[in-house]
Amino acid sequence: MRSRMGRVAALFVAMLACAGIYSFLTGIVEASGRADRIGDVARQAIRKDEPDIGTTGLVKGSTTRVIPSTDAHSCCTKIDELERRLDNLEPREPITILESEEEKNAAKHYPNVTVPIAKVRDQGVRIPFATIKKDPDYMRPIYHEHWHSTYWGGRWSNISSHVDTAHHRLFATYDIGLSGEMTFKEQVGVDFPMFHNPTDLDLYFVVFQTTVVDVYTKGNQIVVLGKPQRKGVQVITIKSGDLRPAESDKLLLIQLATPEGDELDFTLIGYEPPDFWQK
DSSP, X not given: OHHHHHHHHHHHHHHHHHTTOGGGGHHHHHHSTTHHHHHHHHHHTOOTTOOSOSSEEEEETTEEEEEOHHHHHHHHHHHHXXXXXXXXXXXXXXXXXXXXXXXXXXXXXXXXXXXXXXHHHHHSEEOOOEEEEEETTOOOOSOOGGGSTTGGGGTTOOHHHHHHHHTOSEEEXXXXXXXXXXXXXXXXXXXXOOOOOSSSOEEEEEXXXXXXXXXXXXXXXXXXXXXXXXXXXXXXXXXXXXXXXXOTTSOEEEEEEOTTSOEEEEEEEOOOOTTTTTO
């Protein structure tokens, strides 16, 4: 309810700002949460020497100021745009998020049987990997221009999503869709070559601040062993055909770890067979 009232106040204050009495309502703007963020655009909509023509008027003291209908429409359009950008940037209400909806859903399909990383390393199967990108001097950006709320309609501007991304060093994806590829690359902030393999599906790992040395698999687990670094990015691929999940209806648990078996990060992804494109 408070969020809704804040939005209503935002619209009301912005319209009054168009009429030239924004300073009179400064206190309301500061108290309305979202409204104070709309104020800057509303101020820009004021025209000091605007002629008194139009159909809508507001009274301040004994002076009547008329808002031309064209300017009122322009002001409302700017307000709608700011509302949309705010929705892309943050939740509508101040809340604490401990895990994303994707993580909650993934937890329901976590593999039933898992073993320590050292056991995967010692008893599992060592599988080959190919490095398709390696930049040891790469610095993860604090902010990327593609994450701005005006870029592509704010498709990648959600702050909570980027906070979650910043927590991780390991990301996984398949080469199974152009839209998914674009979203994945923009979210992690790294571009790399991808291609459709019609006979042997590739599984891609983006690994930050780690030099990958080996990959092992056992059951539904994949262990990526690497040496931690302070910077850098590496993108590797493995073949889906090299995996033998024990539970095909469960997700694959991918773990990034040191050669000694200490976990650095993990992620989950569904298993897709190597003949994915043939189907």
